[in-house]
Amino acid sequence: MHRNTTFALAFVAAAAGMGCVGDTGEDLIHFAAFAGGALGASNGTYAFESGRGYQVELTRARLHVGAMYLNRSRPSDVVSDTTCTLAGIYVAEVTSGLDVDALNPELQRFPADGFATTERAITGELWLSGGEIDVVGDPTVILDVAGRATKQGDGYPFEGRFTIGANRVVVPSDPALPGREPICKQRVVTPIGTDIVPSAEGGLVLRIDPKGWFGNVDFKTLDEDPGDPALYRFADEESNQASNSLYDGLHASGGVYSFEWDEGGGP
C-alpha cells in the first residue's frame, strides 16, 4: 500500500478512535419479577406462633402488590416526608400489579417485566394500591386473609379484607398542616432494607412472610361477624386492636417483606 495512503488510513483510524469510545456508566435493563409466599407454607396453609402467643394457621393470605421499587438511597427525613416517592434515585421498578398468594412458596411472576438501572439499591418499596397512589378512592382489596388462631384453648376463626381508600384517611392533628398525612403514606411500605445490584441476567424476587402481619394481633379483641357468629372478622377501618394491628403489620417494613435478586432469573 502506498505510504501516504497507509498514513492517511492510520490517521483516520486514530481519529475515529477518539469518538465512539467509552460510555456514561451503568446500564438499563429489563428483568423478570416474581413474588413468593412464606417458605414454611405448604398445601395452602401456613402455621406459626405469633408474637402474642397465638397459634395461627392461615388458610388464605392474598396480598395485592400494585408496584415494587428499589431505590439507591435510604430516606433520611421521614418526619417531613409527605411525598409519595423517595428523594433518591430509583433503581428498579415493577409497575404491573399482582395478587400474590402468600401461602404459596413458589414464585409467581408479575404480568410484565420490570425495568432497572444497574446501580446498587439499598431500599425497597411496596406500593399497595390498585390505582394511582395519591387518589383517595380505591376499592381494590389489598389484603385478604383467613385462618384460625388459638390461644389457651380459645379458638378464633377469622377473616379479613382490607382496602386502602377513604377508610384509611388520617385527619391531621395540626390544622396548619392539612397535607401532612396524604393517602399515599398509607399505601407505601418503605423503607424495606435490601442490597441489590440489578443485572441483565437475573430477576427480582419479593418474598412475603405473613407471620409478621400478625405479630401484635390480639385476636380476642376481634368482633364476631354479624352474619356468622362463629367467625371473627377484621374491620376494614380503624377499629379494634386486632384490626389496627393487622393493618399496621401490613405496613411493617421489616420481617414481612424481603427483596432478593435471583441470578438465575427466576424459575
Place this chain on the structure above:
Amino acid sequence: MPKVLTQVEPVFPPAALADHRDGTVALAVTVGSDGTVTAVEVLESGGTDFDEAAMSAVRQWMFSPAMRGDRAIAVKIRVPIRFVPPTRTGPEAPLAPATSGTPRVQASPKATAVPTARTTRAPPAADAAAPAEQPFPDPEAAGASEVTVTGRRQPPVVAASDHRIEVGALAMVPRQNAAGMLTLAPGIYLSNDGGEGHAERVYLRGFDAREGQDIEFSVGGVPVNESGNLHGNGFADLHFIIPELVTRLRVVEGPFDPRQGNYAVAGSAEYELGLEKRGLTTKYGFGSFDTHRMLLLWGPPGESIHTFGGAEIATTDGYGENRDARRASAMAQYEGAMGKIGSWRVAGSAYATEYHSAGLLREDDFAAGRKGFYDTYDFGQGGGGSRFSLSGDIESRSGAFTLHQQLFAVRRTMRLRENFTGFLLDVQEPIQEPHQQRGDLFDLSMGETTLGARGSAGTSGIVLGQKHDLELGYFVRGDGVDATRQRIGAGSDDPYLTETDLHSTLVDVGLYGDATVRATPWLSLHGGVRADLFTFDVLDACAVQSVSRPSQTDPPGDASCLHQQRGGEYREPTQRSSTAAVKLMPRVTLTVGPVRHFSFSLSYGQGVRSIDPNYITQDVGTPFASIDAYEGGVSYARTFGDALSLSAKSVFFVTHVDRDLAFSETEGRSILGGGTTRAGWSGSLRVAGDFFDENANVTLVRSAFDDTGLLVPYVPDVVVRSDTALFHDLPWRLAGAVPRATLGAGISYIGRRALPYGQRSDTIFTVDASATLGWRAYEIGVEVQNLLDRQYRLSELNFTADFESAPAATLVPARHFAAGAPRTVMVTFAATFGGS
C-alpha cells in the same frame, strides 16, 4: 458593444481588508445575447479572494446585449476590477492606521476597472450563444459608473478553528432556519425538542451548548444571548433571522479571540447580514403539513449590499400532534458612507412567534403502541415570544486610528410551556391542602430589556520591517429581566404553584486588548487579554415557598410565595441579593506559514460563562464556569487555474470546563454540574468552482467528566456534514433567455450519542435537497427535507418521567425522544423586479 445596465458591486474580501491588501483582477466576461453574463473567467488573478469576489459580483451584472445589425449577439469582454483598501492620509506613522475605513472596489471606466476591452475573437460561425467578434468597447459607452464599496474592518483570524464562511451558493441547501447555517462549521449538531419557535439546542465540538448558553451569538454585532433567561442563562433564539439575509458567518470554535465575551465557552457565532440580490424579491412557498411562507426582500439598486429590507410570515400545522406554529419577522438595515473616512449603519428587527410543541415521548410507550411516533402527551406545551432590536454603528478613520462604535437596544419576551416529567414533581407539602399530582407542565415567561454598546480603536504600523496590529476595545451591556415560572394543572390551564419570580439587573463590562506581532511575514504571534466584570442584582419575589411550622391562626395554605417563617414569625416574601466578580482571560495564537498555501497555528484561550441569577447569593463571589481551550491546526488554501478554489483545515483540540451544565428534566433547564474535558479532531473542506460549491466537515470528539472519566451524555462524538450546491445555465433558451438551474443537497450524519446509564442513541442520517429553475426574473423551486423519509429521533434523553401510561408510577430513568420531521416538501415561487 454591450452596455452595463445593472452593476453589482463586489464585496471586499475581509481577509484582504484586514491585511490592507489591494489587488486587481481581470475577468473575461461572456455577455449573452440576452444581456446576461453567461460565463466568467479569470484572465489575471489578483489572488483567490479577490478573484472570487470579482467573479461573484460580475456574474450578477446585466448588460444591454451587443448588436450585430439588428441581431443581438453574445460577446466576450474584458473587465478589470481593482480592489482598493482605504487610502491613508498624512505621513505614515510608526503605527499606521489599521486596515479600515472605506475600501473601494473600482469598476469604473474612468479608473482602472471597466468593461474595457474584448480579448477573445470568436469563430465567425459561432451560434448566437457563443461570444462573437467585437471591437474594444468604449469605456464610457460601456456605461459602468464608479462604484465605491464601503468595507468594514474585519477582526484577524485568531485560530485554525476561526471559520469565516461565505454562505454564497450554499444558501440553496434546504435548512429549517438561520440556525441551520451553523452546520457549515465543523462539529455542530442541532436538535430541538421544544417546537418550531423554540431555540435550537446546539452541540458544538463536544459541548452540549444547549440553547446557546455556551456559545456567544451575535447578529450584526448585536448580542443575541439572553442574560438572565430563566430557561437558561444565555438562551439564544435565532429564529428572528431571515435566512436569505445572511451573507456570512464567523464561527470561532473556542475562546481564542479577545473580542469574545460572555458565553463564549464552546465558541462564538457571528451572523453578518446583507442582500446581494438587488431589487424587490417576492417569494412564496407552500408544502407539507399546510406550511406556507411569504417573503419580501428589498435591496435598493445602487446601494451597498448592507442596505436592505426583508420580511417574512410563515405558518404550519406541523407534523404529527401539536406542532403548529406561526411566526413573522422583519429586518432592515441602511448603510451610508461618511465621505471616504468611514461608514455608518442603522439596523432594526422585529419578530413574533406563537407555537405548540409535542415535547418528548417515552420510548416504551411508542414501542408498546400506546403512543405514535409523532404524538404528544401534553397539548398544553408550546410557547411564544417577540424580539425587537435597534442598533446603530459608525466606523471611521481618525488620524492613525480606526474607530468603531456601536449602540444597541433589544427588547425580548418569551413564554415557554413544557412538560418533561408528566406527573412527578407536584410534591405534597404539609402546609398544602391534600392533593393529587396536578401535572408538571411549567409555564415560564420572561421579559428582558438590553441596552449596550461596544467600541474599539485599532491601529497598525511597520516596526522592524514587519506590520503589526493593535486594537483596544470595550463591550458593555445591561439587562433588566423579569422572569417567572409557574406550574399548570393538567387539563385546567390554571397555575397552581409559582416556583420562581425573579427580577434581575445584570451588567457585563468587558475590556480587551488585542495585538498581532510579526517576526517575519510567515511567523506571527496574535493575542491579548480580556477582562469582564459581571454584576448581579436579583430580587427574588418568591424567596420562601415552604414553612415547616406555620402559624396555626393564619396558615398559608396553598399560597406559593410565603411571608412566614417557623412558628408563623413574619417575614417578607421577597429577598434581594447582589454580588459581582471579575474574570481575566488571556488568549494567544502562534501562526507559522513558511510553506506556500499552508498555515500552522497553536492556540490557547480562556472563556467564561456568567452564572444564572438563580444561583446568586448575597456577597458570595459569583461562581463562573471557566474554560481552558487548546488547539493546534493546519489550514490550506489554494486556487487551481482560474475556476477552482480549495480550502481545508485540520484541527486537534482539547478543552476543559470547570463547571459544566447538565440538563435537569425536573428543572426543565440546565443546572450546574462538575468539570469536563473534551478532546478531538475536526476537518473541513470547501471546494468551489464555476458551477459548484462544496462544503464538508467531519468532527470526532471524546467528552468526559473529570472525576469519573465517564462520557458526557448527549454530546455527539461523530458529526459529519456536507453541503453541496450545483448551478449552471441550461443549454437551451426559452423565449430568448437562458434558464438557470440549481441543485442543493445537505447530508448529515450524527453518530450514536452517549446517553445516561451506558446507553447510546440511534444514529441520525438525513438528506435534504433542493432544485430551482430560474428564467429571467422568475424562479420556481422545490425543497425536500428528510428526502429519504427516515423515521429518526432528533433528540434522545434518559430521565425519569411519569405520564401515567403504566398502572403505577414510572420512577426509573427511561429513554425519551423527540421525533425528527418526516419528509417535508416545499414548492417555492420567486420573482425579482427592479434589480439584477
